[in-house]
Amino acid sequence: MREQKYYLVFDEVERGIILRSLNELRNHLLLEGRYTDAVDELLIRFANAKKKKFKIK
Known part of the structure; x- marks a missing residue:
């Protein structure tokens, strides 16, 4: 079976929140x-x- 890849999209604010949360x-x-x-x-x-x-159309 072939492994599927998923992509997540975050803006810079969301990225910072995730990094801080993981660090906490x-x-x-x-x-x-x-x-x-x-x-x-x-x-x-x-x-x-x-x-x-x-770009999102």
Whole structure:
């Protein structure tokens, strides 16, 4: 079976909110002494995601 790809569109404000929220979750997990591996991976992937400009008709 072929793997499907999905694309999400965020503006800069939404992108900042998501990054801050993930970072706050990471900090909360660190305070509790829990693993942050999954959140770390999401932060890296989201921060390094390609940006593409396009027009909506």
